[in-house]
Amino acid sequence: MRFFTRVSVATAVSLSLAAAVQAQTSGTINARAIVRQPITITAGQDLDFGIVLQGTPRTIAETAAAAGRFDATGTASANVNVNFTLPANLVSGANNLPIGTWTGCYNQTAAVNSSGCTTIASMAGTTATTFGNVAGAGRLWVFVGATVSPAAAQAVGTYTNTVTLTLTYF
Amino acid sequence: MPRPLPLALAALVGSAAPCSAQLLVQGIRDLDFGPVIQGIASSVPPTHTLRSGQFYFRTPALGTRIRIQFTLPTRLNGPGAARMPISFGTNDAMAQGTAPASVPAFFNPNTGATYTMTTSRDANVWIGGRVSPTATQAVGSYTNTIVITVTIL
Numbered sequence: 038m039r040f041f042t043r044v045s046v047a048t049a050v051s052l053s054l055a056a057a058v059q060a061q062t063s064g065t066i067n068a069r070a071i072v073r074q075p076i077t078i079t080a081g082q083d084l085d086f087g088i089v090l091q092g093t094p095r096t097i098a099e100t101a102a103a104a105g106r107f108d109a110t111g112t113a114s115a116n117v118n119v120n121f122t123l124p125a126n127l128v129s130g131a132n133n134l135p136i137g138t139w140t141g142c143y144n145q146t147a148a149v150n151s152s153g154c155t156t157i158a159s160m161a162g163t164t165a166t167t168f169g170n171v172a173g174a175g176r177l178w179v180f181v182g183a184t185v186s187p188a189a190a191q192a193v194g195t196y197t198n199t200v201t202l203t204l205t206y207f
Numbered sequence: 208m209p210r211p212l213p214l215a216l217a218a219l220v221g222s223a224a225p226c227s228a229q230l231l232v233q234g235i236r237d238l239d240f241g242p243v244i245q246g247i248a249s250s251v252p253p254t255h256t257l258r259s260g261q262f263y264f265r266t267p268a269l270g271t272r273i274r275i276q277f278t279l280p281t282r283l284n285g286p287g288a289a290r291m292p293i294s295f296g297t298n299d300a301m302a303q304g305t306a307p308a309s310v311p312a313f314f315n316p317n318t319g320a321t322y323t324m325t326t327s328r329d330a331n332v333w334i335g336g337r338v339s340p341t342a343t344q345a346v347g348s349y350t351n352t353i354v355i356t357v358t359i360l
Contacts, residue, residue: 061358064232066260068293070240070249070283070338070349112346115242206242 073112073206074175081106081148084181084200092189099140099157099182100150106180107202108148111168113175119143119157119164120203127185127196134196138184143177145169150180165207177204229267231329232357236261238334246342253301253313253333260336262355265329274358275302275332276319283338283349291349292339299335321360 084105089095097103111117121141126133139161142154146169157164160181168175179202238260243249251258266273277300282290300316303309306327314320316334324330332355 060230061356062230062232062264063354063356064234064262064264065352065354066234066237066262067350068238068240068260068280068283068336068353070291070293070340071242072285072291072340072344072346072349073242073244074346075244075246206244 071206073115074110076109076111076117076204076206078107078109078202078204081108081178084183086185089185089187091187091191091193094184094186096138096184097182099142099180100154101182104150104180104182105200106148106150106178109168109177109179109202109204111175111177111204111206113168113170113173115168115175116207117166117168117177118205118207119166119179120162120205121160121181122201122203123160123183124198124200127198129192129194129196132192132194132196134191135186136183136198137186140182141180143179145177146171148178150178154180230357230359231263231265232355233263234261234355235263235331238336238353240336240338243338243340245340245344245346248337248339250337251335253299253335254311255335260334260353262332262334263329264332264355264357266324266357266359267328269324269326269328271324271328272321272360273324274319274321274360275300275314276356276358277316277334278352278354278356279316280351280353283351285349286345286347289345289347289349291341291344293336293351294339295334295336299337301333302330304330 085103086095086097123139127136141157141160144154168177239258240249240251253259279295280293283293285291295316297315298313300314301311303311304327309326
């Protein structure tokens, strides 16, 4: 009788284990997120061509004093993509003044474009960089230049348009 | 006299090994919200081709009836003691068999779902979700674990 009892117990355990292995299996993944500070961008300085003459193109380099400047803050050292929305013309009422040959650079340490400004290879594409770490704060200064090409009969007047900078964490 | 006991143990090993090979469950891809901004909730749908979480499971045969359940976190763990809420909506899970004729089925990951494997014996399960950082949420990386459990009924 004792022998039979042992066998019965062993069999019961066996069936129980086999059923558990067959019935249920688990898998695991992680949920991940990276928290960043909101990005702020302010217009530091307009891109200003000053007075241009009919029929004479004028270029403002991204490293010039008259270059446009954006001042941005975010999370220090965080990856960020730089994109521009660039106009093809400056506008004065119904008149257009062509603008193109856009150039740019960014500085992660200071609002300076005369030195330490990294050239942006493609103003039409996406440039990957990082916010600088300035005393623990994420900072980025972006400069833009371009060329305006007034026609010989370009209507006189004041021409303006908007350059938009978009920064996106990645 | 003691022979029957070793025989019983042999039966145990022999039956367990083939069964574990018949139901396979794997984690394939993390649910990755990427960068999120303080104070701005961010969602990833299960259909997102890069950021949704992904599991794969294979059942023993066509016609197998299975139950899918998740063990879901309510917080992601960040730097120090920082925690960030995570939640899952009623359509944040999606299952689809691997056969060309299989169609995706959305379900609530909080409650799970039951399916019969009719077009394929294996399937992928994708999961999305939503994180809700506060305006003062500590910056940094946050993680936690999602577990899927597939049960043959």
